[in-house]
Amino acid sequence: MKRQNVRTLSLVVCTFTYLLIGAAVFDALESDTERKRWEFLSELRDNLIRKYNFSQEDYRMIEIVIIENKPHKAGPQWKFAGAFYFATVVLAMIGYGHSTPVTYGGKAFCIVYAMVGIPLGLVMFQSIGERLNKCASLVIRRGKRWLRCRRTEATEMNLMLATGLLSSAIITTGAAVFSRYEGWSYFDSFYYCFVTLTTIGFGDYVALQNDQALVNKPGYVALSLVFILFGLAVVAASINLLVLRFMTMNAEDVRREDNELQSASHHVVTLDGEVMAVNGKLLAGHMISLNATDAADQVSVCSCTCLAHRHHNHLNSSNRSSPSLKVSGCHRLLSICPGSKSRPMPIRTHKNPRMRNPSTGLALLGGGSQIKRASV
C-alpha cells in the first residue's frame, strides 16, 4: 500500500483510539458527578413543584421562558456591539452559542456569512501567524548572535518553543484579565481562554455576558475582541508550524516513492513541478546516502553562457564558504515537462550571503528564511 495511505489509516486508528481513551476518562471523571447533580437537581425541582403545585403545562412554559430568556438577561445581544461580537465568533469558528440567530433570514445570512468569512478569517490568521513566526525567528537569531552561539539560525524547535511560550503568555494573561472582569476563578478563566483560543467555544463560560457589558463597557468589549483575534493569530502561528510539518512529511513520502522508482530504473531527470524542492535540506536529508565527497563526483555544474562572466568573482567568494559544490551561472533552469508550456523556472539569485542559508519548508509559511529543521 502507498505510504500516504498507510499514514492516513494509522492516523485514523490513532485518532479513534484517542477518542476511546478520552471517552473512558471523561466517563470516569464526570459520570459520577453528573448522576449526583441530576439527583440533587431533581430533588430541588420536585420540592419546587410541590411547593408551588405547578400544572405540567405551566412547568413546561416556565422551562421555555427561562431557557429562552437566558441570552436576554445579558442585555441586547444583537445591537451593534453584540452583533459584532457574534460575527467575530462565527468568523473565528468559536461559536459559543450564547446567542444565535432565530429568524429565518438571520440563519440564512449566517450560513452565507460564514461561507465567505471563515476562509477570510483563516487566511488572515494564517497571515498574521506567518508574520509572527517571521518576527520570532528574527528575535531568536539576534538573541543567538548576542549570545555568540555558533549556529545563529532559528531552528524549527526554537520557533515552536517561541510560539508555544507566546500562546501560554497570552492565555495566562487573558485568564487573569477575564477572571477580574467576569468574577470567575482563575482556573475557570484559564479554561475559558483555552476553550476560546482553540476555537472549541463550548459557551459554558462566555465573556461580556455580565452587567450588560456589551452596552455599558465598550473598553472591555474592545479588549475582549482584541484578545480573541490576536490570541487566535498566535495559535495560528503554532498551527502553521504543525500543518507545515505534516505537509513536509507528505512531501517526503512523494520523494521516497521517487527514490524507489529511481533505484528501479534511471531515466531522464527533470526539474519539474513535482520536485518538492521547498527545502533542499529536507529533501536531501533522507536520500540514498551520498556524502558531500561522493556527491561531488556526480555534481552537475550548469553554466549558461549568458551572465557567466558577471558572476565569476562572486562565484569564487561563494566557493570559499561553500564546502564543496555549486550550481553556478545558471540564470534560469527550465521546467522541461511535456505539458509544462516550457516556462522558465527561476533559480534563486542571491544578493547577500545571508540569503544563501538554506531554509526548511517552513519558509513557506513562517519566518522560514532562517529556520532550520532541527530534526533532520
Added chain:
Amino acid sequence: MKRQNVRTLSLVVCTFTYLLIGAAVFDALESDTERKRWEFLSELRDNLIRKYNFSQEDYRMIEIVIIENKPHKAGPQWKFAGAFYFATVVLAMIGYGHSTPVTYGGKAFCIVYAMVGIPLGLVMFQSIGERLNKCASLVIRRGKRWLRCRRTEATEMNLMLATGLLSSAIITTGAAVFSRYEGWSYFDSFYYCFVTLTTIGFGDYVALQNDQALVNKPGYVALSLVFILFGLAVVAASINLLVLRFMTMNAEDVRREDNELQSASHHVVTLDGEVMAVNGKLLAGHMISLNATDAADQVSVCSCTCLAHRHHNHLNSSNRSSPSLKVSGCHRLLSICPGSKSRPMPIRTHKNPRMRNPSTGLALLGGGSQIKRASV
C-alpha cells in the same frame, strides 16, 4: 513595506470591514425580533410570577434548576457513548457546549486532552482530505480521458468544484437524515449540518439530544459520528486547497522579492532551500516575461558524465514530447549554500511519461501530481 506585510495588513483591514458589515446586517436582521421576543418572554414570565407568586429567591432557584437540568433532560451525557460524543466534539473543535465538564478534574483533563487531540485531529482530517483530493483528481482525469478532452489533468478549479460538490452533497444528505431523526425542519437541519461541519458548533441545535438517543439508539449515534468525522474530512479537503492557495501566494511574494534583488544585481545562482520550486509552473508564471523561445536561449542544459549514456534513449523519447527544453542527465543537482552541509538535492527521475506532468503547489497536500493551476 514588504509585500507580505502589505498583504497581512490588507487582510486585517478586509476582515474588520467584513466584521463591521456582518454586524450591521445581523443587527438589522435580528435586533427587532430579539426585542419582540424579549417583550413577549417578559410578559409571560411576569404572568407566571403573578400566578404563582414566587419569592425572588425561589424564582432564581427555579432558573438555576431549569438551566442546569437542561443537559440532563437528554439522558446521561457522560456515560460512554455521550463521553465519546463529547470527545469527538472537542477533538474536532466543534464545541457545541450541550454538555460540558463541571468537575475540576474534568476541565483540567479537557484542556490536556484538547492540547494533544486537536493537532492529532487536524492532521488526520488534513490527511483524509489529501487522500480525498487525490481520489477526486484521479476520477476527474479518468472522466476527462473518457470525454476525450485535450487536457486530461485535474485543474485546481476542477478539484475545488469537486470538493465543493462533495461538501454540498454531504450537507444536504445529512440535513435530510437529521431532519427525519430529530424532527427539525429541513432548513434548520441544514443550518445544523453547516454549523457543525464548519466547526462553529453553536449548540442551538445538537443531534442526539432527544429521546435519550445516546443510550437508546446506538445505530443513530454511530451514523452521527461518522457524518461529523467524514464531513469534516471533506471540508478539510476544501480547506487544504485554500490554505495551499494562500501559501503559494506567499511563495510568490518571496520569489518576487528575489526577482527585484536579481534585477538590481546579478550574483551567484544557487539552488538552495529557499527556492520555492514546489511548482515550476507557478514560480515561472509571474516571471519577468520570457516566452518559451526567449527562454530557450538562456536554458541551462546540465549534463553530468555519469549515467548520461544510460539515459540517452529515454532522453530522445522525452525530447519528442517536451516542446523545447530539457535539463537532462543531471542525476543530482546539489544544494550549494554555505550552511547547507552540501547535501545533495534530488532532481526527479521519471519512470513513465505520466509522471512528467508538472504539478502545482497542490502536490504538497492534495492529489497534486496531476493538478494544474487553472488561474496561471
